[in-house]
Amino acid sequence: MKKFNGLMVAGFLSTVILTGCSDNEDDASKVPAAGQEQTAEEETVVEKKVAETETAEAAVHNVEEIVKEKGKYNIQQMTDQQKEELQAELEAAPEGMSGEEAYSFAVSLVAVDIEEAAEKFEAIDPVITMDSSTPEDSITLPQEETVNVAILLDASGSMAGQVSGGEKMKLAKEAVQTYAADLPEGSNVMLRVYGHEGTGTNADKDMSCNSNEVVYDLGVYDEQAFSKSLDQFAPTGWTPLAGAIEAAKEDLKEQKGENVRNVVYVVSDGIETCGGDPVSAAASLTGSAIQAEVNIIGFDVDNEGQAQLEAVAKAGNGQYKSVYSESDLNEYLKQEHSRLYWEWLAWGNDRYLEILQQSNDIAGDLLSYNNEIYGKSLAENNKMNRLQDELEEFGKFKDKEAADQYNKLATTRHETLTQYFRQEKERKDTIRKDIYEQLEKKVKETSEEKEGDYAS
Template identity: 45%
Template sequence: MKGLSLQGWFAVVLTTALIVSGCSTGEKEGSQEKPEKKEETIPKAAHEPKEIMKQKPGRFSGDNYDRKKVEQALDQFPDHLSTEEAYDRLVYLLGENYRPQYEELMSLDPTIQVNEKTPDNKINVPSIEQMNVEILLDASGSMAGRVDGGVKMDLAKQAIREFASDVPEGAQVSLRVYGHKGSNQKKDKAVSCQSNELVYPLKSYDSSQFEQSLNRFKPTGWTPLASAIQAAREDLKEWAGEKTRNIVYVVSDGVETCGGDPVKEAKKLGESGIEPMVKIIGFDVDDAGQQQLKKVAKAADGSYQTVTSGDDLKKYLEGEKERIRREWRGWSNHSKLKAQEKWGEKMSEVEDLLFKKPDGKEMGLAYILEQEVDHLNDAVEYLEKKDKLKDEDSLSEKIRRRELDTDGFFISVRASFREKLRDGKMRRWGDIEEKEEEMNSQYE
């Protein structure tokens, strides 16, 4: 340090010492500092019931509730909290989890659906059932005979025409004739016994086409009843299923004359997957013929009816229309009862989600609220003992208001669902009555 005076040299040393001392002191103090603890942010508590239903559950909600741990957390609260501050903190700790039950309640479908089978296929509500009607008409030579009212074949055609024109809207109908070729002489037996024809294939009724089909044949030959029943089974085999109703009407005036076994074929028809309803109509049949036709009907688990005139046949088919009307009335009454049951089931769901008493871990929203309010009130009492509240009464009143408003909300939700479900039930009843009236009007 040449050139420096003694005083200057001391000044440099002193300055250097101060700088070094300052640096080392700062470093030491810095190494001893602890990070400042962040204060937890307390969100504003929900006040409106709909918002309360969506609140984030508190740290001690549900099964997490532990009174000692809650009190330890309450001890950390600042002193002299305002009502709002205390309310926010308490809900943050003790708010219950309403969301699962509430969301399930709000997603409940208030419509009433009834899935009852119907006698036709044109119904949109409830479920659909296809009706197929196949008519087997004996066109053997004996059908050219006369009975009271005229020629049997003419009377049969007229009755079948009227019946087919009145099948329910959307139903399908078919007409198969047998024994309509050759003649009833022995030389033509082979030809006649092979005559088995679907003159009107299964489809919706068309008056002009059906009339043309009826005019295509005359009574002439033998009676291949067995092959006609076998053919009917083939005609309907693709219509097996729960939502299909297959009905087979057989109009015959005599026994099998072509060597077939109509009883055996009827049994096969009845046991097939198409599950047909078989109706045998004996038209002016002698005793032997009646015995065979009854066996045919029994083998197919069907029914047999004898008619002796055109009026009898017409009355029988009219009776079939009335039977179908009765089916619709029965369907209507049963469907209404089902709609009532569905209403009751859905109202029970609403009641359980809202007001079910505690059962194990399950309870309704009202009891979740009750549990929350009990825990909040216990916490208020503890905070008061610890002198951490500015106004205990105001806080208790706020919690009481929360309880009353939310209880009222639950009652209004129940009333709303009751009204919606009642409206849904009445609309369904209206649909049912309208469909019954529409279908029955076709038979008036």
């Protein structure tokens, strides 16, 4: 059982044998004279009385020892027969007992069993944890999630086509810039462009299918640098979509961990034209250690292209959205921000409920076990007081001083238990409340900050 701390005062435990009577001559008078036969019934009575006078000294100040002591009778569930047996033991108790002897005798009979409740109380850990934090660590506040957004922009020749609002490439660049600018503080963004070299001719196919490069390295958004990166290319060549997704896997290979989220957005107006397998590439990316999701924005895509891009998004554990105009594209990216807003709102609610539930469970357990221990100890103390009256009635105390000492020891026993567990409850409750307030504040601040970043 776990050692008790706090108020526990070291007590010295020893085994004592209580004398049956104060006068040795009285004992001798009860022994049969030489030649006188002793009946079996008389022998049994004598043996019983001798056994009952051997009582271990009961603890008074040592909480750990008090908790281990259990009386012969369960005073909270006594049958009529057990009540009679207890009465008979009191009547048969030795006369002339000191207060300490009578106290130990009474404890051996009616000490309540609180060991299980005490062990459960001591086992209560008041530290509220989140994620991987442990009681041995200092208070661990919830870690904020790192979001890495990789944008793969199709720069094949077809992106020079016109839709409602203007050239597809021009509109895509504007929408991508707006989206990157609206990412929450602390997020990282990168831009990889593909199919931006050569021409759409067969002669330039190899060059175009191998044109795949990062024009904005993964990092925090910088408006001027990001804008400059978008000005470096124009729509010209073929569509190496699979190659771009494979390259993104390499870009993000170091971005993994419990609180890292990787999101890939592909903006394309058509299918793979370089012989790659973008579905397999997306599945490989999502199934890797970085666990990125692949979302596809199909910009003015025909039916064949939609079917392939939907399959890529599905394999990448992401979403496919088909847009046909500037307003469609902007609305989709707006919806993405709204989705992230609600995800952060849910994150905050989930964390809050998690720490609230833990806090309530800890507080409830502390109160429940403390009340159980107090109630049993109070019942024991009341029974000890009644035993004092009966022992006095039967003339078992040596004198009035011995009876008073018995009462003092019984009271001290109850107060020792009550004070220890009350103070331990208060100590653990203080730890629980402090950690709860810190976690609640951190969750609230983080949730409100992220919700604000994504609010429309």
